[in-house]
Amino acid sequence: MNPNMLIDTAKLLVSGDKGLLAMDESVPTCNLRFAALGIPQTEAARQTYRELIVDTPGLGEFISGFILYDETIRQRRKDGTPLVKLITDAGIIPGIKVDTGAKDLASYPREKITEGLDGLRGRLAEYVGMGARFAKWRAVIAVDHCLPSRGCIEANAHALARYASLCQEAGLVPIVEPEVIMDGGHTLERCAEVSEEVLRCVFDQLYVQKVLLEGLILKPNMALPGLACPAQATVEEVADATVKCLLRAVPAAVSGIVFLSGGQAAELATAHLNAMHARFKSSLPWPVSFSFARALQQPALNIWLGNPSNASEAQQALYHRAKCNQAARRGQYDAKMEEVARG
Ligand code: 13P
Numbered sequence: 001m002n003p004n005m006l007i008d009t010a011k012l013l014v015s016g017d018k019g020l021l022a023m024d025e026s027v028p029t030c031n032l033r034f035a036a037l038g039i040p041q042t043e044a045a046r047q048t049y050r051e052l053i054v055d056t057p058g059l060g061e062f063i064s065g066f067i068l069y070d071e072t073i074r075q076r077r078k079d080g081t082p083l084v085k086l087i088t089d090a091g092i093i094p095g096i097k098v099d100t101g102a103k104d105l106a107s108y109p110r111e112k113i114t115e116g117l118d119g120l121r122g123r124l125a126e127y128v129g130m131g132a133r134f135a136k137w138r139a140v141i142a143v144d145h146c147l148p149s150r151g152c153i154e155a156n157a158h159a160l161a162r163y164a165s166l167c168q169e170a171g172l173v174p175i176v177e178p179e180v181i182m183d184g185g186h187t188l189e190r191c192a193e194v195s196e197e198v199l200r201c202v203f204d205q206l207y208v209q210k211v212l213l214e215g216l217i218l219k220p221n222m223a224l225p226g227l228a229c230p231a232q233a234t235v236e237e238v239a240d241a242t243v244k245c246l247l248r249a250v251p252a253a254v255s256g257i258v259f260l261s262g263g264q265a266a267e268l269a270t271a272h273l274n275a276m277h278a279r280f281k282s283s284l285p286w287p288v289s290f291s292f293a294r295a296l297q298q299p300a301l302n303i304w305l306g307n308p309s310n311a312s313e314a315q316q317a318l319y320h321r322a323k324c325n326q327a328a329r330r331g332q333y334d335a336k337m338e339e340v341a342r343g
Contacts, residue, residue, distance in 0.1 A: 001168050001171070003214070007214045009173045009215075010256065013093060013173065013256065014064070015064065018062055019063065019064065019289040019290035019325055020065045021066050021291075021296050022067040022136070022291055022293035023066055023068060023069070024136060026101065027069075027071060038305065039305060043071070045306055047072075047075050048306075048308075049301070050072050052300075053066075055315070059090065059318070065093040066094055067097055068095065068097070069096075073094070084130060084131040093133050094133065095135060097138075098116060098135045098137060098163070099116040099138055100116035102115075102139070105151070105152055108151050108152050110142060112140045112142070113152070114159055116163070117159060117163065120163065133172065134175060134217075135167045135173070137159070137164075137175070138179055143184055143186045143191060153197065153201050157204070160176050160178060160202055161205035161206045161211060168211060168216075173255075174211070174217075175218075176216055176217070176218050177220075178198050178199065178202050178220065179221050181262065182221075183227060184226035184227070185230075187226075188231075188241055192241045195221060199220065199245070200249050203249065216255060217254070217255055218258075219257075219258050219291050220246065220259060222272055235272055236275055239275035239276045239278075240279070252285035255287075257286050258290055260293070261294050263294060265295075266321055267335070267338055270321070271328070273325065273329065273333075277329060281331055290325045290328070290329070295321070295325075297318065299318075299321060300318040303317050
């Protein structure tokens with residue numbers, strides 16, 4: 001492990017008021033998103049779509065890194081150029097999702113454990129050889145009045161810490177993603193309480209596994225009411241609950257925090273990030289940014305629909321969302337930016 005290299009990469013990923021673009025949907029997840037819009041679920045369509053993202057002019061102004069999936073990191077453009085080369089030529093850092101998905105957790109009905117530790121050291125070495133400089137692992141925590149169990153939290157936190165330690169050994173910055181999911185009728189307060197407990201456990205395990213906090217990035221959920229909760233929260237309430245939770249549970253040594261969007265509408269996710277900066281900028285000990293998949297991509301995907309003649313308009317939509325999120329990172333996002341874009 002070279003600590004300085006890890007720290008430099010981690011800092012670069014959150015510098016310049018930029019954020020990450022997660023385009024690491026597994027084949028089944030990408031196919032689900034395509035199927036919902038009538039886009040063919042083929043490798044060729046997935047490649048064309050990912051090339052559209054990578055080729056979006058100017059995205060590097062707002063995006064520091066792309067999180068790729070195994071299929072994508074191996075793909076080449078028709079002229080033979082590896083996608084990874086196109087990414088690095090655009091000044092963007094390539095990263096790779098390395099977990100193999102959330103599976104049922106034995107003895108804990110309705111709860112998941114993320115797998116992928118077996119053989120991970122070898123897979124990380126291969127990805128480093130392909131040019132990856134950071135990695136991602138997502139744990140999934142479900143909430144209701146009695147979930148999550150301590151067994152689920154501890155198993156996932158332990159796996160995240162083992163993954164993070166292996167990443168740092170390989171010279172990759174680990175993005176540590178414990179996601180408390182939005183499904184269910186739980187309140188904002190319940191989400192914040194569970195998120196805090198999960199983060200405390202994750203940082204305990206990272207400490208036990210000797211993970212260098214300055215060389216990692218945390219990718220948490222925002223504190224949000226469940227999708228089916230009758231009491232939805234204001235933008236300010238979400239910002240306050242999220243920042244309070246993070247200040248309590250995340251050590252200041254961590255290089256950066258980048259949120260997942262978790263199924264929030266794109267503009268709302270941007271507004272939440274903006275409110276955190278507008279209200280708390282001077283009291284945040286870490287850079288706080290975004291690492292969205294759906295909240296960056298979905299508007300573009302809705303326009304593209306697999307039709308080449310829509311590609312340029314889809315790229316403009318992606319560029320616009322990335323720009324809005326950078327503005328949010330500065331606390332300078334205004335809903336008027338959306339009206340201007342809509343014309
Ligand atoms: P969403 O922003 O769509 O939640 O995805 C982020 C991610 O990387 C999921 O692992």
